[in-house]
Amino acid sequence: MQSGVRPVYIQLRDKLWQQIEDKAMGSQERLPSERELAGLFATTRVTVRQALGQLEAEGKIFRSNRRGWYVTPERLQYDPSQDIGFYNLVHQQGYTPSTETLGKQLTETPLWLAQLSGLVQGAPIYHIVRRRSIDNRCVLVEHNYINPDRCPGLLSQDTDHSIWQLLQSKYALSPHKRQIEIYPQALTGLEADALHVNQGSAGLFMQRLSYDDNDDFLELDFEYWLHDALKVAVQVGN
Amino acid sequence: MQSGVRPVYIQLRDKLWQQIEDKAMGSQERLPSERELAGLFATTRVTVRQALGQLEAEGKIFRSNRRGWYVTPERLQYDPSQDIGFYNLVHQQGYTPSTETLGKQLTETPLWLAQLSGLVQGAPIYHIVRRRSIDNRCVLVEHNYINPDRCPGLLSQDTDHSIWQLLQSKYALSPHKRQIEIYPQALTGLEADALHVNQGSAGLFMQRLSYDDNDDFLELDFEYWLHDALKVAVQVGN
Structure with a gap:
């Protein structure tokens, strides 16, 4: 039941998750743009989008109409x-x-x-x-x-x-x-x-x-x- | 707050919903294929798919791996x-x-x-x-x-x-x-x-x-x- 190496987008998801958990990004704070994230983590925008999609499905971040991604407040x-x-x-x-x-x-x-x-x-x-x-x-x-x-x-x-x-x-x-x-x-x-x-x-x-x-x-x-x-x-x- | 004419796929959704409510199709019963539904209701497969997608989002029907659409049991x-x-x-x-x-x-x-x-x-x-x-x-x-x-x-x-x-x-x-x-x-x-x-x-x-x-x-x-x-x-x- 153990998985092997985690895919790159999941590794990026883990890093962003940890930053949110550590309150490095607070409730309703705006995330850097997809382009900025790709630069910060030296990866592609496709990978960034996969990681953000995963965090959205988990309710950790949300998208606000054309204005970018934000940290979801506590439920x-x-x-x-x-x-x-x-x-x-x-x-x-x-x-x-x-x-x-x-x-x-x-x-x-x-x-x-x-x-x-x-x-x-x-x-x-x-x-x-x-x-x-x-x-x-x-x-x-x-x-x-x-x-x-x-x-x-x-x-x-x-x-x-x-x-x-x-x-x-x-x-x-x-x-x-x-x-x-x-x-x-x-x-x-x-x-x-x-x-x-x-x-x-x-x-x-x-x-x-x-x-x-x-x-x-x-x-x-x-x-x-x-x-x-x-x-x-x-x-x-x- | 009243809407005007309902789109065709919503009219089809309403008909299928009513058949399920009336128990014309029972719990876990298989729906006719998309092609058959298009024929039965004299409409396009695109419209059929929209209606089925709507009923799925509402939890009324579910898709079983490549085997078609089924009526969702009561929750x-x-x-x-x-x-x-x-x-x-x-x-x-x-x-x-x-x-x-x-x-x-x-x-x-x-x-x-x-x-x-x-x-x-x-x-x-x-x-x-x-x-x-x-x-x-x-x-x-x-x-x-x-x-x-x-x-x-x-x-x-x-x-x-x-x-x-x-x-x-x-x-x-x-x-x-x-x-x-x-x-x-x-x-x-x-x-x-x-x-x-x-x-x-x-x-x-x-x-x-x-x-x-x-x-x-x-x-x-x-x-x-x-x-x-x-x-x-x-x-x-x-």
Whole structure:
């Protein structure tokens, strides 16, 4: 199970990995250009690109639209059983959250949502699309579907902060039961564009169905995360 | 936020998706060939390939080495707080688990493992590599690193079943505390080859560090899953 001599691009990957581990390059710091790296390590640009591709697949570096390669920040740690909301989670881990509303509308409940939520197909539903960032790096696009009967006038509120804090303070609503699902899914369409990644890039999908204490539907949340921005971290036993 | 006319390949994707949803094609059933699909839907093979690529990214179908496209089985549901082991989990959800040992050896603890486990660098460690399947579909490659002081002779045991059941029945060992991390990671090297996917394919990585009731290191487990085989599913509140 031992391998022999490591390919040249893997050796270069190891050196760059070590520099990142040693904090010679910090979080969100820009790497030297591919040409500069080829010079620094006396190798070809093909080899440099292979090494960078490997580090990208491992989530160690990321590409920002035509502006080069950057060191990926530590993944945000998320324990689904402690589902405290994006703002609290990001703050708790010492980072700065921000949120930008991309669109909001009152629309009609489509069939798939009626099936998931128990609402009547065609019934009014709020649909809010937001992009959320950690330390100014866009990491997820979120779709919220909220029952408007429970929070009339929500769309005229400021949705650039925590929606759950808003629901709690303005409407005394808080989720009692939540069903959470998380799995890898490629980023496509609007989500890929809003996160500045290529169509079909690796991503992480999270779905959260929230009910009140009467088991009535409150909210459905679809989150499309960059592949390298979050990890599920759970401790069992103590 | 509404789109206009959907592109032709997305319309084809929708039709195939609906056939799978309606169980017109069942789990692990082979799709018609690309040529047949082009004929059936009166479209080009380019469009067929785009539609299949989209369904693959969504985890709805998968490609099996040069043998065509198949309907992806339902994802196994995994709640990290109920970490009952692969065998129990697969059985519980009505599927058939199987395990194949790819290699096992007594080796020396490398630096990174010494740092993770608290073992001394260079101390003996068991390293076992296994491939695990659900209903005969290979879904993960697992690396187990186990402290041999706790289970002498483990390598001469049959490791083609549950290692945790073996540790419990032969050595009266069971994990008290576990730290579990889960995040997307591309499949490369040995893991990609053993799972019959292209190097760099999307995957899901799981790390599990287990300690006994004295907080002593028992085992480290690295699991490399296909991107479409597992979902984290957690219910909060009741």
